[in-house]
Amino acid sequence: MxxxxxxxxxxxxxxxxxxxxxxxxxxxxxxxxxxxxxxxxxxxxxxxxxxxxxxxxxxxxxxxxxxxxxxxxxxxxxxxxxxxxxxxxxxxxxxxxxxxxxxxxxxxxxxxxxxxxxxxxxxxxxxxxxxxxxxxxxxxxxxxxxxxxxxxxxxxxxxxxxxxxxxxxxxxxxxxxxxPPEEGTGPRITRVTLGRVVDWGVTDANDMGSAMAPAACDTLLRHFQDTNTTPGDYDLILTGDLAKVGSKVFRALVDRAGVTLGGKHMDGGASMYGDAEWPAAGASGSVCSMAVLLGYVYKEMAQGRFRRVLALPTGCLHSPTTWQQGDSCPGISHAIVLETD
Amino acid sequence: MDRNRIDIDGAKDYQRLVQQLAPKPNVARLTARAFLVGGTICFLGQFVFDWFRFRQPTEGEAIAATLATMILLGVVLTAFGIYDDIGQLGGMGAAVPITGFANAMASAAMDFRREGFVLGMAAKMFIIAGPVIVFGILAGILTGLLAWLAKAGP
Missing domain, CATH: 3.40.47.40 (Stage V sporulation protein AD)
Incomplete structure (x- = not known):
């Protein structure tokens, strides 16, 4: 065999x-x-x-x-x-x-x-x-x-x-x-880093961004280590649904780990509604990162603006029941790399 | 993730980082908004009460008619999708007056209407307002008990 x-x-x-x-x-x-x-x-x-x-x-x-x-x-x-x-x-x-x-x-x-x-x-x-x-x-x-x-x-x-x-x-x-790659010319999914459930004890379900930021950081660092890449190897690092508050925390965590994202980082949730006064932090929801990926990123890749994108959508895995019972909000982030030919 | 690698020592340390970076609520602005929204609702209530005061035989009946009117107003504003915006603007200024209580009942009733009249709307109507009723009744019983004890005392 x-x-x-x-x-x-x-x-x-x-x-x-x-x-x-x-x-x-x-x-x-x-x-x-x-x-x-x-x-x-x-x-x-x-x-x-x-x-x-x-x-x-x-x-x-x-x-x-x-x-x-x-x-x-x-x-x-x-x-x-x-x-x-x-x-x-x-x-x-x-x-x-x-x-x-x-x-x-x-x-x-x-x-x-x-x-x-x-x-x-x-x-x-x-x-x-x-x-x-x-x-x-x-x-x-x-x-x-x-x-x-x-x-x-x-x-x-x-x-x-x-x-x-x-x-x-x-x-x-x-x-x-x-x-399969023979069909069409769209971006290719070249690498996958599946997320671990990461929970650093955020119990405030009104602040999911901060609950998920450690998961995004965890997947990002593991991905960089496994693939021996740095932010410089990507045209865009897209997190999903950390929104404005979570993005700040995420960048602080990545910074503490000694990785410089520079201007490469974008967050789907923070971008969805722009600078509207409300919703202040931004968007979430399972469609959010998918829509930013398949709307914005997919089309900009077709235009040749991005050639290699690391996407790290994040999820908050609590339920209303676990939250009401006082449990913290576990976060997860799965990474995929999209590349054009 | 290895917490040591990014210089985070346990959940408490992370909480501190989150608190440092979280936006600070503008308390003065939120309080001013709550005062204006709550004040406007109460001014309206006073106006309605004055109107009924000259048309009802007793003050008690005028109060009852005022409460009914304000509840109706809260329900109608909820039905038209306006009261949640007033809540976003005024916070507790919109929640504390009786219009806020009406909104809590009506919004839950609207949400669960699709699950049927009995097990949906009628049962779930109290998911937000229920505690107010429970603790209201409890407070009434306790107060009554204290009053009775005071009267029966030496």
Missing amino acids: DAVTVQRLGQYTVQLSRPPRITAAFTLMGPREGAGPLGPYFDAIVEDYMWGEVSAERAERKYMEQAARRALAAAGLTEGDVDCFIAGDLLNQIVSSTFSARSLGIPYVGVFAACATSALGLALAAMLVDGGFARRALVATASHYQSVERQYRYPVELNIQRKDTNQYTATGGAAAVVA
């Missing part, structure tokens, strides 16, 4: 042998996201939060399903051309993903990494395609302000004064097709 080729770098990183491409992507966002500075990068904006549905939960799954269908159409594929649908969202039992998978009819892998679902989905898709276990994979995430707000926090219309550390769940759906 042949020995299995180990496709790993260092202790934690996967080196894909024939790095698959993102051959098509579609970002379908809500009105507030469309009005933000990244609005022009999104493929479609839906002006109605509820999108004609009777509940926010139904609207959320519509965002996901429509993004998935339009990504397939953009790649010129049908459901039968894709062997695996990898999706995740923030709702209990990841129902938006499940219900989308129900109508798509593609074999389904449901994943949960909160707001880091984008990188986890893309990483798994790349490994499945590279390993020959799927010809192509479809990856999707979605989140909806109203459905997430009422599950994690308070009723949508309640008179709560949000703090400056609070993040606002982005509304939308985003999907990408991951296929």
Whole structure:
């Protein structure tokens, strides 16, 4: 029996042998996201939060399903051309993903990494395609302000004064097709560093950025060590959903570790709404990092502005129950490297 | 991550770093906003009370009519998606008056309406306002007990 080729770098990183491409992507966002500075990068904006549905939960799954269908159409594929649908969202039992998978009819892998679902989905898709276990994979995430707000926090219309550390769940759906390198010219997913759950004891669920910053720093340092790279080797280091407060903490941690990010760092959550007074800290939600990756980064890579991007979406893995019982918020961050030819 | 490598010593040290970097709330501005929003609601309440005072036989009935009117106002503003913005602006200035209590009930009722009238709306209506009722009743019982003891005493 042949020995299995180990496709790993260092202790934690996967080196894909024939790095698959993102051959098509579609970002379908809500009105507030469309009005933000990244609005022009999104493929479609839906002006109605509820999108004609009777509940926010139904609207959320519509965002996901429509993004998935339009990504397939953009790649010129049908459901039968894709062997695996990898999706995740923030709702209990990841129902938006499940219900989308129900109508798509593609074999389904449901994943949960909160707001880091984008990188986890893309990483798994790349490994499945590279390993020959799927010809192509479809990856999707979605989140909806109203459905997430009422599950994690308070009723949508309640008179709560949000703090400056609070993040606002982005509304939308985003999907990408991951296929072998022969197809198309999109950016290739070359390396993957899966995240460890890191928890430094932040118990304030209103400050998820600070809860997740250590996880992003952990994955970043492990990735640099395994791949023997420095920030200088990348055109952009994109964290997801640390937002403004978490980004500050993240940069301070990276700085203490003796790594200089320079002007390379950008955070998806901090960029989504620009300098609006509220939401002060920025965006979160499982669609946020996916939309920044597939809207802004994907398109700028096609234009040749970025050639090599390290994306580190972050997720806060607490539940309302664990938080109310006084547990701290565990964070996670999965890293993927995107490269153009 | 190796905490030593980045010079962080345990959760407390990290908490200190987070506190250093977290934005400081502008207390003066937040207090001024709460005062203005809360004051406006109470001024409106006083205006409604004065209007009823000349039209109701007793002051007690005027108070009841005022409370009902302010609750209705809170519910209507909630239904039109305005009261949460008032809350963001005024903080406790919007939460403490009875309009805030009405908002807490109405917003929860609206959110859970889709899960049915009985197990959804009616049951979940109290998820925010419930504690106010529980502790309100408890405080009433305790006060009544104290008053009774004081009367029965020597």
